[in-house]
Amino acid sequence: MDLKTRLKGRVAIVVGGASGMGKATAHRLVQEGARIVIVDRDDAAAKAAAEEIGAQATHFSANVTDEASMEAAVAYAANLYGQLDIAVNAAGVGASVALVNQTVEQFKQIQDINLTGVFIACKAEARQMITQGQGGVIVNFASTNAVQPAEGLAAYCASKAGVAMFTQVAAMELSSNGIRVVGIGPGLTDTPMVQRVLSVPGAREAFTENILLKRPGRPEEIAASVAFLVSDDASYITGSTLYVEGGSLTQRYPELSRRQSTQAPVVAGGSR
Numbered sequence: 001m002d003l004k005t006r007l008k009g010r011v012a013i014v015v016g017g018a019s020g021m022g023k024a025t026a027h028r029l030v031q032e033g034a035r036i037v038i039v040d041r042d043d044a045a046a047k048a049a050a051e052e053i054g055a056q057a058t059h060f061s062a063n064v065t066d067e068a069s070m071e072a073a074v075a076y077a078a079n080l081y082g083q084l085d086i087a088v089n090a091a092g093v094g095a096s097v098a099l100v101n102q103t104v105e106q107f108k109q110i111q112d113i114n115l116t117g118v119f120i121a122c123k124a125e126a127r128q129m130i131t132q133g134q135g136g137v138i139v140n141f142a143s144t145n146a147v148q149p150a151e152g153l154a155a156y157c158a159s160k161a162g163v164a165m166f167t168q169v170a171a172m173e174l175s176s177n178g179i180r181v182v183g184i185g186p187g188l189t190d191t192p193m194v195q196r197v198l199s200v201p202g203a204r205e206a207f208t209e210n211i212l213l214k215r216p217g218r219p220e221e222i223a224a225s226v227a228f229l230v231s232d233d234a235s236y237i238t239g240s241t242l243y244v245e246g247g248s249l250t251q252r253y254p255e256l257s258r259r260q261s262t263q264a265p266v267v268a269g270g271s272r
Helices: 020-031 043-053 067-081 104-132 154-177 192-198 203-208 219-230
Strands: 011-015 035-040 057-061 086-089 136-141 179-186 241-244
Touching (some): 011 020, 011 067, 011 104, 020 035, 020 043, 020 086, 020 219, 035 043, 035 067, 057 067, 067 104, 104 136, 104 154, 104 179, 136 154, 136 219, 179 219, 192 203, 219 241
Parallel strands (some): 011 035, 011 086, 086 136, 136 179
16 A cells, blocks of 8 residues: 555544654554644644644634534534544643652643643544544544553653553554554654653763663654554454553663652643
């Protein structure tokens, strides 16, 4: 099958598509023939990303933690293009803070965006797909930290483990409607969010020595895996999370002492 037409005629929504892996995914889906709506809290960045992609993309400003906002985003995509076939939920945030120093507010904010946000988005997307009666595919961004613990990332690991399990339950409930629900679990990937961690002296070396391929992933590599999962080539995959991590799950996660912990405010944005 020609990859340039693998998703021809399909409509996708990419939540958290203004930056990082979400933006790379938006690019890849259009390259494969889809029309997309980039949904992000950062309206200016979402608009810029859509303009960069071209005529097959548009944008909509929405907050994944607000149910009415996400319902409006899904309705916009369906009304604009007449259908919704693919949904990618890539919005996420994180902060490295020792649990004894982390505030309840920080912990809750990470859960609200990373986990509750996936629930809110998936609920709205699934309802639209059920109404259409033609099935669809939903991809939720988890992380290797769904299965690999890391010091300083209690809130992040818990949220991503929740996404992986939520994806399984959603797949069970929606299979009778012809909707596949799958997860993508990126390892360390060069994105604006991760660059803040890798800029700390010694951090890049500490992480890359724990990756069999000896480098972080590229957003485009994650996007390629998402494109596979939403295509008919993955028609027999649902409920699973695909970990794209360069072999890092065979190793121990870098110790907290090898990188700096930060209590910087958590800011909602695109994917990592």
